[in-house]
Amino acid sequence: MDILILSIATLVGLYMAANIGSNDLANAMGTSVGSGALTLNQAVVISIIANAAGAVLAGSYVTNTISKGMIDPTLFSHSPNDLMIGMFASLLAAGIWVNVATYLALPVSTTHSIVGAVVGFGILSVGAGAISWAKVISIVTSWVVSPVAGAVIAGVMFYVLEKGIMRSKHPIEASERYAPFLIFLVVIVLILSFIFKGLKNLHLHISFIETILFSMPVAAAIGILGRKWIRWQMKPSSRSFFGTKDSSAVDRFFSQLQVMTAFYVAFAHGANDVANAVGPLAAIFSVVKTKAVALRVEVPFWMLLMGGIAVGGGLFVFGARVMETIGKNITEINPLRGFCAQFGAATTILVCSRLGLPISTTHVLVGAVVGVGFMRGMGSVDLRVLRNIAYSWIITLPFTVLLCMILYKALSFAMASIF
Amino acid sequence: MRFLLSSMFYKSPFENLQRHADKVRECAEMFRRAAECHIKENCAEFDHLTDEVAKLESEADAIKRNIRNHLPRGILMPVDKFEFFQYLREQDKVLDEVEEALFWLSFRPSGIPHEIAEDFMGLVDAVLPPIEELSRLVRLATDYFKTGSEKQREKMKSLIRDIRQHEKEADILERELKAKVFTQIKDALAVYHLIRLAEIVGSIADHAQNASDRMRAMIAR
Numbered sequence: 229m230d231i232l233i234l235s236i237a238t239l240v241g242l243y244m245a246a247n248i249g250s251n252d253l254a255n256a257m258g259t260s261v262g263s264g265a266l267t268l269n270q271a272v273v274i275s276i277i278a279n280a281a282g283a284v285l286a287g288s289y290v291t292n293t294i295s296k297g298m299i300d301p302t303l304f305s306h307s308p309n310d311l312m313i314g315m316f317a318s319l320l321a322a323g324i325w326v327n328v329a330t331y332l333a334l335p336v337s338t339t340h341s342i343v344g345a346v347v348g349f350g351i352l353s354v355g356a357g358a359i360s361w362a363k364v365i366s367i368v369t370s371w372v373v374s375p376v377a378g379a380v381i382a383g384v385m386f387y388v389l390e391k392g393i394m395r396s397k398h399p400i401e402a403s404e405r406y407a408p409f410l411i412f413l414v415v416i417v418l419i420l421s422f423i424f425k426g427l428k429n430l431h432l433h434i435s436f437i438e439t440i441l442f443s444m445p446v447a448a449a450i451g452i453l454g455r456k457w458i459r460w461q462m463k464p465s466s467r468s469f470f471g472t473k474d475s476s477a478v479d480r481f482f483s484q485l486q487v488m489t490a491f492y493v494a495f496a497h498g499a500n501d502v503a504n505a506v507g508p509l510a511a512i513f514s515v516v517k518t519k520a521v522a523l524r525v526e527v528p529f530w531m532l533l534m535g536g537i538a539v540g541g542g543l544f545v546f547g548a549r550v551m552e553t554i555g556k557n558i559t560e561i562n563p564l565r566g567f568c569a570q571f572g573a574a575t576t577i578l579v580c581s582r583l584g585l586p587i588s589t590t591h592v593l594v595g596a597v598v599g600v601g602f603m604r605g606m607g608s609v610d611l612r613v614l615r616n617i618a619y620s621w622i623i624t625l626p627f628t629v630l631l632c633m634i635l636y637k638a639l640s641f642a643m644a645s646i647f
Numbered sequence: 648m649r650f651l652l653s654s655m656f657y658k659s660p661f662e663n664l665q666r667h668a669d670k671v672r673e674c675a676e677m678f679r680r681a682a683e684c685h686i687k688e689n690c691a692e693f694d695h696l697t698d699e700v701a702k703l704e705s706e707a708d709a710i711k712r713n714i715r716n717h718l719p720r721g722i723l724m725p726v727d728k729f730e731f732f733q734y735l736r737e738q739d740k741v742l743d744e745v746e747e748a749l750f751w752l753s754f755r756p757s758g759i760p761h762e763i764a765e766d767f768m769g770l771v772d773a774v775l776p777p778i779e780e781l782s783r784l785v786r787l788a789t790d791y792f793k794t795g796s797e798k799q800r801e802k803m804k805s806l807i808r809d810i811r812q813h814e815k816e817a818d819i820l821e822r823e824l825k826a827k828v829f830t831q832i833k834d835a836l837a838v839y840h841l842i843r844l845a846e847i848v849g850s851i852a853d854h855a856q857n858a859s860d861r862m863r864a865m866i867a868r
Contacts, residue, residue: 394795476794561656562794597655601723608657609723617655 230516237316241509244323245535248338248505249542251330253279255593256493256570257543263566265483266490274487275494276540282498283506283536284529286422291507293514293525295342298360299350304521307353312515313639314349315508321345321632322504325624330546334620337588340367342504344628349636351629364625366586371621374587375595377580382572383599389564390603393478403481407458412451414485414571418492419443421578458484482563489570496577497589498536503527506535569596591621657722661789663714664735668782670707671742674700675778675851678745682771685752686764697749704746711739725792726865734865737858741778741851748847755840762831763841766824770848773817777810777855784810784862791866800866807859814856821849 253275260266266274293301293311295318304311322341329336343363350359389406396402423439458481506527514525561569573589573596580587594617601609681696714735718728759767784806791799828841 390795395797397797399796399798476796478796479794564795594655598723604725608659608725610655610657611721611723612719613655 233312233516234513237319237509237512240316240319240323241505241531241535242538244319244326244342244508245502245505245538246542246545247323247326247330248501249275249279249539249544250546251326251336252338252501252590253494253497253539253543254546255335255590256497257490259561259566259570259593259597260486260490262561263483263486263563264479265486265563265566271490272540272544274491275543276537278491278494279498279502279540280533280536282495282500283502283532283539284498286495286499287527287532287536288503288507289527289529289532290524291503291510291527293511293522294350295346295504295507296339296363298343298346298363299354299358301521301523303354303358308515308519308521309643310353310640311521312512313643314346314353314636315511315515317349317632317635317639318342318345319505319508321348321628321635324631325628329620329624332620334617335590335594336620336624337370337590338501338504339588340621340624341628342508343367344625345632347625348629348632352633352636367625370586370588370591371618373580373585374576374591375598377585377587378573378576378592378595379599379602381576381579381599382568382596383603385572385575386565386568386600386603389568394564399478403478404455404459407481408451408455410485411454411458412447414488415447415450416443417571417575417578418488419446421492421496421574424578424582479563482567486563486567486570489567489574492574493570493589494540496574498539501589502532502535502539505538506531509535565600568600569593572596572599658717659789659792660714660718660724660731661785661792663710664738665782665785665789667707667710667714667735668738668785670703670710671738671745672778672782674703674707674742674745675775677703678749679771679775681749682752682768686759686768688758690758693753697753700746700749704742707739707742711735730861730865734858734861737854737861738781740854741781741858744847744851744854748844748851751840751844751847755837759841760832760837763824763827766820766827767841767845767848770817770820770824770845773813773820774848774852774855777813777817777852777859780806780810780813781855781858784859788862788865803862803866807863810856810859814852817849817852821845 257266257271257275261268261271294315301311319342322338322345325341325345326336326338347359347364350356393399393402393406420439420443423443510525510527510531513528513531514522570593573593576592576596577587577589580592594614598609598611598614677696677700681693681700684690684692684696715732718724718731722728724731784803787799787803787806790796791803824845825842828838828845832838832841
């Protein structure tokens, strides 16, 4: 019996992971494919490798039994079965919502989906009082904070770079001049993000000053070395690894930078968001195996690896054909704009999470694209779509809460009648 | 699955603007052939060309409506929408005037008096380059709003200067033609017809220049 439950739970976990890939990761990689910095195949390979690496190297091997600590798990110590059914229902409800949202072309936060689902079964099983409502409020704040912060940072970045490089008399010379500074900036943000966000689960306890002292010289060295690489890549004769063949030298320059940020985004995604699918699965495994409820559960290596690959695989399986058309359809994204949106988003996530502001990657990225659009960067942006996206963010919570309640009731009933 | 953010990117209206500009250019070429044919006696092709132009005009009109009807509020564009519409209006007027000029030619099948035929063709040839240049301008603009490159902008500015120069030359030719009509043609009906025709042909270049001025405003900074 246990083995049956575990297999089904694993399948549902894979379903959730694949959906995360098709929604979350597709957004993160989409700007790179759209700008032509990466081909579809390159994007898929980078996603799968970086995402799995993020999950395995920097993912949580120990996680809260109940996602994001929304409920105190000791409340379930007398009824571990309820917790198991609840987490099962949560995974399924969140997976279904993300699937629906993907079908409707709405970028939603997978974290918010799983949190909503957990709240749903929590209300039914232990009552509304047991839920950490402060965390729910922080989610509501993020609907506003994330897109605004993303828009401001990406917009300012686009304005400065367009003025400094594209509008200069000699864009190629200008980008060569800017190159070491830009590479320095990108590397700094990547290192800081890796340490603060990607690697926070390793509990390295590195202080802020230490991090800065470490990252500054490294970034400076890479910046100076990078200048040589950029010079070589921008020569019309040289073989370019990323970006389309006929793109201009400046486009090739930004393609290189964009690929770096794309890799980072996929890595950070693996480190943080794979847990949305894998965490509840680990909780189910723990309950089934020990017949008890722990405060925190261990996540086995195989589960993280499988989750990381499944997320990348979800991008490939669901996304292959459609992502192929992105490059042709969204000609408005060029490497400079794509880089600003993506790097702006990465920077926003770093700054805001350091400040303790609640943000969601998806929401930040949507804001960043609009921010570049406001700077008259994008060919044309449909602001009406933004309204639909905003609705979908708000609906995420009530929808997953309700769906999970229904699934929880149905599953409990089914379990009770079988046993 | 789809790339979820893609729905946020609205199809760029510049593609359709290019199609519209190409139709205008096509019409201008037909107009030249029709005018040349009309000056010669026994022009068999003229009616066919007029029909062709009328057909192209209605196609271009459909493109124009399509652009206008699909740019609702809430679409963020790299240019001022008001300016964009004004540009479209002027580009469309170029086409209207070409069609109108053809109609005026057809009103008097007796043709253009041979005394002024050469000057008339000179005026027709003078208003054609701005139309060619307009279509090239749109192509450059599409590129410029994609890349934001300063080099592209300089090219556009020099093209706009060319259009202005051509319009000035066409203006002079129009004045000279009118003066010649008044001195050499004695038939009052013919004078009226020719003066009006010269004005219409001249206004083709005027509208092309107006359009390019709008474009200049769009790339102003």
